[in-house]
Amino acid sequence: MVPNTDNRSLPQVRVALAGFGTVGREVVRLLQEEESRYREQLGIDLCLVTILDRSYQKKDTSGIPSEVRLTDSVSEFLQAPSDMIVELLGGSDPADQIIRTGLEQQKAVVTANKLLMAQSGKEYLALANQNDSYLGFEASVAGAIPIIRVLRRSLFSDRIVGVRGILNGTCNFILSEMGDNGLEYEEALSQAQSLGYAEADPTLDVSGADTTDKLAILSAIAFKAVVSPQQIATRGVTEIKPVDLLYAQKLDSTIKLLGVAVKASDHLCLRVSPFLVSNRLPLSNVSGVLNAVEITGSSAGSVVLSGRGAGGAPTAVSVTSDILNAALWKTGAKPSASQATSHHSSTAGEEDSGSSASKPISDKDERYPFFIRFIVKDRPGIIAELANILAERKINIDSVLEESCSDSSNLPFIITVKPILFSTVQEAVGQMKALDFNQIPPLVLPMLQE
Numbered sequence: 001m002v003p004n005t006d007n008r009s010l011p012q013v014r015v016a017l018a019g020f021g022t023v024g025r026e027v028v029r030l031l032q033e034e035e036s037r038y039r040e041q042l043g044i045d046l047c048l049v050t051i052l053d054r055s056y057q058k059k060d061t062s063g064i065p066s067e068v069r070l071t072d073s074v075s076e077f078l079q080a081p082s083d084m085i086v087e088l089l090g091g092s093d094p095a096d097q098i099i100r101t102g103l104e105q106q107k108a109v110v111t112a113n114k115l116l117m118a119q120s121g122k123e124y125l126a127l128a129n130q131n132d133s134y135l136g137f138e139a140s141v142a143g144a145i146p147i148i149r150v151l152r153r154s155l156f157s158d159r160i161v162g163v164r165g166i167l168n169g170t171c172n173f174i175l176s177e178m179g180d181n182g183l184e185y186e187e188a189l190s191q192a193q194s195l196g197y198a199e200a201d202p203t204l205d206v207s208g209a210d211t212t213d214k215l216a217i218l219s220a221i222a223f224k225a226v227v228s229p230q231q232i233a234t235r236g237v238t239e240i241k242p243v244d245l246l247y248a249q250k251l252d253s254t255i256k257l258l259g260v261a262v263k264a265s266d267h268l269c270l271r272v273s274p275f276l277v278s279n280r281l282p283l284s285n286v287s288g289v290l291n292a293v294e295i296t297g298s299s300a301g302s303v304v305l306s307g308r309g310a311g312g313a314p315t316a317v318s319v320t321s322d323i324l325n326a327a328l329w330k331t332g333a334k335p336s337a338s339q340a341t342s343h344h345s346s347t348a349g350e351e352d353s354g355s356s357a358s359k360p361i362s363d364k365d366e367r368y369p370f371f372i373r374f375i376v377k378d379r380p381g382i383i384a385e386l387a388n389i390l391a392e393r394k395i396n397i398d399s400v401l402e403e404s405c406s407d408s409s410n411l412p413f414i415i416t417v418k419p420i421l422f423s424t425v426q427e428a429v430g431q432m433k434a435l436d437f438n439q440i441p442p443l444v445l446p447m448l449q450e
């Protein structure tokens with residue numbers, strides 16, 4: 001990874017890496033451990049020249065060769081001669097400045113920053129296009145799963161009609177623990193925290209915001225759509241109770257937090273929500289911290305990829321693959337189809353040249369069967385009142401399930417309804433919320449069946 005006098009004849013690519021944290025450390029390890037294989041197979045001398053980290057002095061940098069300059073100064077980092085910038089700081093500042101500067105200076109830029117890619121990906125792509133630079137961001141969605149490459153390359157020939165996925169390992173772990181072991185939400189969250197699967201402040205994960213950022217990036221690629229995360233209807237997992245997973249089991253289903261994008265004739269339906277997922281669907285089997293993405297092409301049908309969506313080493317694989325492709329691009333060696341991954345080469349060009357349009361997002365065609373859970377103070381006439389509200393909106397009841405419960409002042413039961421528009425069921429549940437027997441507001445979940 002440092003200049004190698006034996007390889008003077010190979011083209012050299014100088015890499016500047018920002019962020020020596022969970023992912024950055026693993027990228028450096030991979031580049032060092034696989035150095036000779038990369039050099040031999042790609043014919044490029046990759047050379048790590050500088051690392052920016054505000055607290056590098058407190059970290060174990062003993063394995064980093066002395067030729068690599070360590071700095072905590074952003075300006076020194078940006079001034080260091082390099083051909084490629086790898087941004088692994090996270091957050092907005094100074095990550096945004098580093099990405100923009102790299103692109104403006106015609107360097108290859110690789111980032112894993114989902115927050116910035118969701119917010120400013122379109123601008124970065126325009127910058128990359130204007131400056132004939134390169135942007136790789138495979139690791140910004142679903143860690144080790146090469147979803148961006150698959151969407152941009154492997155399935156490019158097909159017309160994508162839907163993308164849905166389990167995009168947050170923390171939420172998937174929490175829901176799996178609640179379903180498998182009957183834990184309350186708070187217990188499952190603290191278990192996730194003690195195992196290092198959830199941050200001390202888990203808000204971004206459990207609120208669904210992290211999934212929303214990733215869905216915005218996927219939608220931009222799958223549908224050439226400019227989607228701001230703020231436009232996506234988002235609900236997290238905090239309202240889910242063990243009883244919901246119990247009733248889901250009775251319905252031969254489980255509960256998963258999904259990001260779902262469906263292409264309708266003239267608009268997109270985008271949603272992040274816990275869904276009741278039938279056990280016959282592949283996403284139902286993806287448990288614990290794993291992620292999975294299901295892409296539906298009009299000709300290919302459904303393609304499912306699953307794997308580790310986070311963690312230093314898995315994420316570093318995606319980052320390093322981007323680095324290698326960026327190096328090939330930088331040296332003029334054309335990446336083979338299987339290696340290409342970036343936002344620079346020809347298929348990426350449509351977005352870069354500005355043909356990506358702002359597609360309207362609407363729930364006007366968003367139709368699902370629904371699961372509605374109630375926890376009530378029991379009294380006669382409850383089902384009749386609820387049935388009336390549903391009937392007024394022509395919503396057909398599919399089933400009513402009530403497990404025996406000794407506490408009649410906190411009685412849980414569920415109603416499932418036949419497919420209906422999201423907006424219609426929300427209206428009905430809005431009216432149901434006002435009824436005096438509710439101990440907590442009813443929970444409505446869309447259902448995915450075969």
Ligand SMILES: NC(=O)c1ccc[n+]([C@@H]2O[C@H](COP(=O)([O-])OP(=O)(O)OC[C@H]3O[C@@H](n4cnc5c(N)ncnc54)[C@H](OP(=O)(O)O)[C@@H]3O)[C@@H](O)[C@H]2O)c1
Pocket residue numbers: 018019020021022023024052053054055072087088089090091093094112113114115139140143309310311312315
């Ligand atoms: N971890 C994952 O599993 C994963 C998965 C997919 C994508 N990502 C993305 O990868 C990126 C990096 O994540 P990570 O988990 O590696 O984060 P991390 O462990 O917090 O590492 C970030 C590193 O950058 C340093 N840093 C932060 N701000 C800085 C600044 N202003 N100036 C200089 N150094 C700074 C941090 O120093 P301190 O130690 O002092 O904070 C830390 O060493 C993020 O965009 C994240 O969303 C991560």
